[in-house]
Every structure is written in structure tokens, then in C-alpha cells.
Amino acid sequence: MVHSIETLGVGAQVGAYLDDTYLEQVDTRVIAVGERDGTPWAAVEHCLFHPQGGGQPADRGWLEDTEVIPVRDRESGLVVATAPEGGSLPALAEGQKVRARIDLRTRTAHAALHTAGHLVEAVGRMQGWEMVGSIHFPGQARIEFQAPRTETDTRLTDPEGREEVTAALRAAVAVAVADDLPVFARCLADGRRVVHLDTLHAAPCGGTHVRSLGDLAEVVLPTLKVKKGRIRVSYTATHVSYAAPHMSGTATHRSHG
Ligand SMILES: [Zn+2]
Incomplete structure (x- = not known):
């Protein structure tokens, strides 16, 4: 159970991972702490952590130097950073400044597979x-389709x-990658986030994506x-190996470690 988050109201947490796939580190603040099923958790304002969901695995992340597992709290809708099994979080209090990383x-590998x-x-x-x-998990990524006439379509029934x-x-994939189509997200009036591969494709999605194909x-x-x-269709x-990731968001620091 997450208790104090309810008093924060919608908008207390910024899904920073939705705005910038390549943002590696941010100085932010704790907006809630607590414990669920004996495991301590903390929620931060600028959330870098993509939780497991939408067929995509969770990010590997840290609060200060402690590794955390990001989990979507069903009740509040917020992403909370939980201690790994048997582990603990740093001593954190609401309002306290904290560095998230x-x-x-891992992030770019997941974003590439997902995109x-x-x-x-x-x-x-x-x-x-x-x-x-x-499903976009490494080693088992695949898309499944239904065709109008799967049983009789010779493109599907015959090996050739x-x-x-x-x-x-x-x-078709090679052409889109060679064309380096831009990938971007737009939010609809009802709050849904729609991800576009230029004009080729659009789909509601809360995952992380590369900048362009x-x-x-x-x-x-x-x-x-x-x-x-x-x-x-498995894939x-x-x-691609990337140069120094660009910086954005608030009060960010680049880690050179
Ligand atoms: Zn997506």
C-alpha cells in the first residue's frame, strides 16, 4: 500500500523518461516514502525510471548509489523506486534532494528493441x-499479427x-531505417500519449523510444x-553506438563514471 502519495495529487511526479530517453541523471527531490509488503520505497519528482510494462522491461536505476527497482504503483499510478529483494534504500525523507540515475x-538497448x-x-x-x-523483452522480442485469410494465404501457408x-x-524495415524517420510522441486532449514513426505509423504508447529510426x-x-x-514475427x-547523450530537464548532471 502507498499512503502519502494520495495527498500529493496528480502531476506531482514528472515522467522524465517519457520526455527524454537519453537523460541519464537528474537531481530531484523525494515526494513520498513508505513501505509495502515489508519493502521500503521512495517516489521522486522527476522520475527517470521506466517501470516494467507495455511489454518492456524495467530500467536499471539508482537513487544516490543504491540500486533500485522501479515499479508502477497501481493505486496511485506513480512509479516508485523499491529496494531490491533483501536490500534497503538510503535514508530518505519527503522533500529531500536526491540524485536519480x-x-x-540498458535504457537505449530497451528503447531500440521497443522502437x-x-x-x-x-x-x-x-x-x-x-x-x-x-513483447519487447531482450531475447524474446516479437510481434504477433492476424491476417484476413491466414489458412489460405499462400504467403503464409507455404515455406517459400x-x-x-x-x-x-x-x-520495408530497411527503407524506414535508411530514411532515418523521426520518432516522436504527442499527447491527445484526453491525456493519451501517441508515439509516431513520422507518418508511417502511430500508436498509443508509454514506452521509451529512440530519437529516429x-x-x-x-x-x-x-x-x-x-x-x-x-x-x-520475431526480431x-x-x-547504434551513441556520442555523449544530450542534456535536458532540470538541474541535471552528467555522470562520467
Ligand atoms: Zn512505444
């Missing part, structure tokens, strides 16, 4: 398919057809499979 390599998932969804839709499932249609997906490297699509009427992707 993420592991940028590549949007791209795979986009090129699948070009085939007339509808997305029915997605599956090779052919996978080649078409790969070609040219940031994607090694996007590999093995030949698709059809299982129980579903088209499964891998990495982030």
Missing part, C-alpha cells in the same frame, strides 16, 4: 495484418511464401512463423 546502455517493435508492427500492417500481441513475405518485411542497428527478422492462426535490434 539510470543505466543508459523496432513499432516498426515491425508498421510493416506488418502494410501487409494488411492486424497486430494482436507484442513465408520467405517471400519476410523478405518484403525486411525490405537511424538509431536502430542490426534489425534482424528471422523468417516468420504461423502458429495457431497467428503470424509471429532483434540494437542501438
Whole structure:
């Protein structure tokens, strides 16, 4: 249970990870502390930590020098930093200044996989398919689709057809990456966040994304499979090696460690 967060009201926490995928560290303040199921937690104002959700794993993060596990609190909707199992948090009080940090390599790896998932969804839709499932975890990333005539479409029923249609997906992915299409988010009037791959694709999403599709490297699509009427397109992707990440947000410090 999270208690004191309820008195803070909506907007007390800024989802900094939604504004800038590449923000590595921020000096912020504690807005609530507590304990749930015997595990201490703290919520900070500028939240760098992406919690597990939407098929994407959680960030690796720290408060001061203590590693934390970010978790979405269902009740308040806030992201709280919890101590790892058997661990503890630094002594933190509400209002106290604290430095939050993420592991940028993990973040960019997740963002690349996740964004590549949007791209795979986009090129699948070009085939007339509808997305029915997605997962962006390293080692098991895949998008699942349904097609109008999965049972009779020779592109799906024949091995040669599956090779052919996978080649078409790969070609469409390669074009979008070569074109370095910008990736950006817009918030609708009802508060929903919609992520765009330029004009190619748009989808409601609360994940982290690369700046543009040219940031994607090694996007590999093995030949698709059809299982129980579903088209499964597995994929891998990495982030291009990046120069010094840009800074944004409030009172930020770059870690050179
Ligand atoms: Zn997304």
C-alpha cells in the first residue's frame, strides 16, 4: 500500500523518461516514502525510471548509489523506486534532494528493441495484418499479427511464401531505417500519449523510444512463423553506438563514471 502519495495529487511526479530517453541523471527531490509488503520505497519528482510494462522491461536505476527497482504503483499510478529483494534504500525523507540515475546502455538497448517493435508492427500492417500481441523483452522480442485469410494465404501457408513475405518485411524495415524517420510522441486532449514513426505509423504508447529510426542497428527478422492462426514475427535490434547523450530537464548532471 502507498499512503502519502494520495495527498500529493496528480502531476506531482514528472515522467522524465517519457520526455527524454537519453537523460541519464537528474537531481530531484523525494515526494513520498513508505513501505509495502515489508519493502521500503521512495517516489521522486522527476522520475527517470521506466517501470516494467507495455511489454518492456524495467530500467536499471539508482537513487544516490543504491540500486533500485522501479515499479508502477497501481493505486496511485506513480512509479516508485523499491529496494531490491533483501536490500534497503538510503535514508530518505519527503522533500529531500536526491540524485536519480539510470543505466543508459540498458535504457537505449530497451528503447531500440521497443522502437523496432513499432516498426515491425508498421510493416506488418502494410501487409494488411492486424497486430494482436507484442513483447519487447531482450531475447524474446516479437510481434504477433492476424491476417484476413491466414489458412489460405499462400504467403503464409507455404515455406517459400513465408520467405517471400519476410523478405518484403525486411525490405520495408530497411527503407524506414535508411530514411532515418523521426520518432516522436504527442499527447491527445484526453491525456493519451501517441508515439509516431513520422507518418508511417502511430500508436498509443508509454514506452521509451529512440530519437529516429537511424538509431536502430542490426534489425534482424528471422523468417516468420504461423502458429495457431497467428503470424509471429520475431526480431532483434540494437542501438547504434551513441556520442555523449544530450542534456535536458532540470538541474541535471552528467555522470562520467
Ligand atoms: Zn512505444
